[in-house]
Amino acid sequence: MDARQILKDHIGKTVELTDAQFDGFYACFKPETFRKGQVLIREGELVTREYFVVSGCLKTYFLNDELKMTILQFAMPTWWASDYDALYNGRRAVVTVDCVANAEVLSLSAEDRERMCHEIEAIGHFFRWRTNRGYVASQRRLLSIMTNDARKRYEDLLAQYPTLFQLVPKHLIASYLGVSRETLSRLYHGSR
Amino acid sequence: MDARQILKDHIGKTVELTDAQFDGFYACFKPETFRKGQVLIREGELVTREYFVVSGCLKTYFLNDELKMTILQFAMPTWWASDYDALYNGRRAVVTVDCVANAEVLSLSAEDRERMCHEIEAIGHFFRWRTNRGYVASQRRLLSIMTNDARKRYEDLLAQYPTLFQLVPKHLIASYLGVSRETLSRLYHGSR
DNA sequence: TGCAAAATGTGATGTAGGTCACGCAATGTC
DNA sequence: GACATTGCGTGACCTACATCACATTTTGCA
Numbered sequence: 001m002d003a004r005q006i007l008k009d010h011i012g013k014t015v016e017l018t019d020a021q022f023d024g025f026y027a028c029f030k031p032e033t034f035r036k037g038q039v040l041i042r043e044g045e046l047v048t049r050e051y052f053v054v055s056g057c058l059k060t061y062f063l064n065d066e067l068k069m070t071i072l073q074f075a076m077p078t079w080w081a082s083d084y085d086a087l088y089n090g091r092r093a094v095v096t097v098d099c100v101a102n103a104e105v106l107s108l109s110a111e112d113r114e115r116m117c118h119e120i121e122a123i124g125h126f127f128r129w130r131t132n133r134g135y136v137a138s139q140r141r142l143l144s145i146m147t148n149d150a151r152k153r154y155e156d157l158l159a160q161y162p163t164l165f166q167l168v169p170k171h172l173i174a175s176y177l178g179v180s181r182e183t184l185s186r187l188y189h190g191s192r
Numbered sequence: 193m194d195a196r197q198i199l200k201d202h203i204g205k206t207v208e209l210t211d212a213q214f215d216g217f218y219a220c221f222k223p224e225t226f227r228k229g230q231v232l233i234r235e236g237e238l239v240t241r242e243y244f245v246v247s248g249c250l251k252t253y254f255l256n257d258e259l260k261m262t263i264l265q266f267a268m269p270t271w272w273a274s275d276y277d278a279l280y281n282g283r284r285a286v287v288t289v290d291c292v293a294n295a296e297v298l299s300l301s302a303e304d305r306e307r308m309c310h311e312i313e314a315i316g317h318f319f320r321w322r323t324n325r326g327y328v329a330s331q332r333r334l335l336s337i338m339t340n341d342a343r344k345r346y347e348d349l350l351a352q353y354p355t356l357f358q359l360v361p362k363h364l365i366a367s368y369l370g371v372s373r374e375t376l377s378r379l380y381h382g383s384r
Numbered sequence: 385t386g387c388a389a390a391a392t393g394t395g396a397t398g399t400a401g402g403t404c405a406c407g408c409a410a411t412g413t414c
Numbered sequence: 415g416a417c418a419t420t421g422c423g424t425g426a427c428c429t430a431c432a433t434c435a436c437a438t439t440t441t442g443c444a
Contacts, residue, residue, distance in 0.1 A: 038240050064336055070338050072331055085328040088321065117316065124309065124316040129280065131323045136277040138330040143254055145337055150401070169421060170255045178338045183401055187343055187422055342431070361391060372432055377393055 003031055003054040005104055010052075010078045014129050015122040025123060028112035034058075034099040041083055041097040046090070049107045051075070056103025057167050061175070062095050071176040074100065074164060080130065100168050144163035150179045154187050195223055195246040195298055202244075203268045206321050207314040217315060220304035226250075226291040233275055233289040238282070241299045242274035243267070248295025249359055253367070254287050263368040266292065266356060272322065292360050342371045346379050 007029070008022055010039050015026065025077040029052070036038060040058065041047055051058065060083075072095060075081040083093040117124035127151055144153055158165060166171065174184035198334055199221070209217065209303055226232060232250065243250065250267040252275075264287060267273035275285040279302050307377070309316035336345055346369055350357065357365065366376035 008443080027333055062339070064339050068339070070335060072334065084324055088324050088328075114317075117320065118313055119314070121310055121313075124313070124320065125306075128309065128316065128320050128323060131320060131327055132276055132280050135327040135330060136280075138327060138334060142264065142330060142334050142337065143262060145334065147254070147256050147260070171421070180402055180404080182424080188402095189423070363391070373392080374394080374433080375431060378431095381393070 003104060006054050006078065007052060008107055008151075011126055017111045017120070017122055021120055021122070025116055025120070028116060029106040029108050032105050032107055034103050034105065035098055036102055039096060039098045040081070040105075041086075041093050043093050043096045043188045045093055047083050047086035047093050049109050050080055050084075050087055050113070051097070052106045052108070053077050053079050053081065054104040054106060056099065056105075057099055057101040057164075058105075060095050060097050060105060060169075061171065069175050070178070071172060074168065074176065076161070076164070080134070084131075084134075088164055100172065145178055150177065150183055153177050154179075154184065160184070196244070198270065199244060200247050202319055207318045209312070209314055213312055213314070215239060217312070218310055219307060221298040221300050222307060223341060224297050224299055226295045226297065227293055228291055231267075231288060231290045232273070232297075233278075233287070235288045235322050237285055239275050239278035239285050240307070241301050241309050242276075242279055243289070243290065243297040243299050245269050245271050245273065246296040246298060248291065248297075249293040250289055251358075251360075251364065252287050252289050261367055262370075263364060266353075266360065266368065268353070272326070276326075292364065293367055312328050337370055342375055343379055345369050345371075346376065348361075 004026055007026065008186065009159040010021070011025075025086050030049075032051075034056070039050060043063065055077055058081050059071050060073040060075065060081055061069050061071045063069055071079065073079075075097075081097050083097070085091055086093045110147045113127065117127055144156065148156070157173070157177060170184055171181040177184065179187075201208065203214070203217075204330055224243075226248070232243060235255065245267045247269055250273050251263050252265040252273055253261050253263045255261055255287040260297065265271075265273065265318075267289075273279065273289050275287050275289070277283055278285045305319065309319055336348065340348070349365070349369060362376055363373040369376065371379075
């Protein structure tokens with residue numbers, strides 16, 4: 001299935017657009033491809049676009065002063081990624097987004113998004129809904145970190161995104177789960 | 193300052209509304225007051241409204257199977273609170289929202305919000321922006337939990353919301369910070 | 385004003401998971 | 415095909431914080 005159809009299906013789950021409306025909207029998107037390791041958004045720089053993942057996988061992460069990486073999000077197909085604080089408020093990025101597995105994406109500028117939200121009410125609705133969904137997911141993740149131990153978090157992730165474990169190296173998964181790579185290794189081998 | 197003006201100022205920071213537009217919008221809100229301990233949203237029930245805090249303080253929390261409480265958010269004046277998964281998707285609430293310090297709020301139904309977003313583009317913009325802001329705050333909180341130790345989290349919270357420590361009991365703050373009440377107590381008395 | 389309940393302080397002890405140190409694949413690249 | 419880089423597994427040790435147990439203070443309210 002091509003990028004256009006994947007985006008169309010994705011949006012169609014939330015709002016109804018006429019073919020003409022979708023065409024106008026789709027025309028705002030720029031297809032791009034990235035290879036493993038390439039950077040989409042670099043910490044400290046301005047952010048002008050957000051990215052809809054068609055295939056492959058991205059990660060959004062933060063590096064603290066000691067260069068310890070914390071992964072905030074993996075973006076699998078039909079997920080969106082950006083630094084939304086930077087994108088909305090014209091600030092510089094505090095996170096980095098890069099490519100974990102060769103990816104096709106559709107990118108959209110903040111201006112085009114706002115313009116389309118203004119022109120077509122359903123698109124405004126879609127983005128309200130999408131951001132709400134991200135917000136809810138983020139709250140759920142917070143809850144998971146605060147209430148579950150490492151093993152439970154690991155098992156939940158494995159149940160929800162089994163493919164992730166084939167797609168990305170384990171130490172990245174560890175970082176996402178908020179445990180050391182050693183602990184993650186021990187979680188599914190040895191000692192129960 | 194009255195509720196109406198506080199809401200007007202709050203919205204005015206993000207979008208420009210004509211007086212007529214604001215009046216129409218404000219008419220959708222229902223002023224309500226709650227006393228300490230009263231419940232606004234109960235886990236397991238349907239959620240029809242969201243709440244804008246004018247004065248006082250609310251908390252949003254989750255109870256796990258062992259009845260351990262985790263506070264996701266305090267809502268101080270000009271913050272919004274609801275179960276946004278339930279509100280947007282017609283699901284039952286998974287969190288509870290109750291009143292921590294006697295509060296005045298303005299409540300808004302999901303239908304009215306959607307209707308106003310549809311009628312007035314600026315209001316749609318406001319809600320996109322607001323949800324984005326919540327999303328960003330949630331991500332920041334996640335980062336703080338994953339990268340900082342208890343003392344750092346405590347100090348950051350104290351610096352950002354000094355009034356919170358007068359307003360709400362310490363064991364609730366502990367729950368928000370993700371530490372036991374004993375640990376929080378030790379953080380600012382005894383042992384450095 | 386007096387009493388129960390809620391909130392807080394503090395010591396002793398337990399443990400999940402971090403850190404360090406090492407060896408051993410697997411993978412890419414000149 | 416050699417060699418460097420990156421990823422992974424595993425033991426020994428350490429620490430931040432939880433849990434338990436109990437004392438003390440504060441608060442709400444009859």
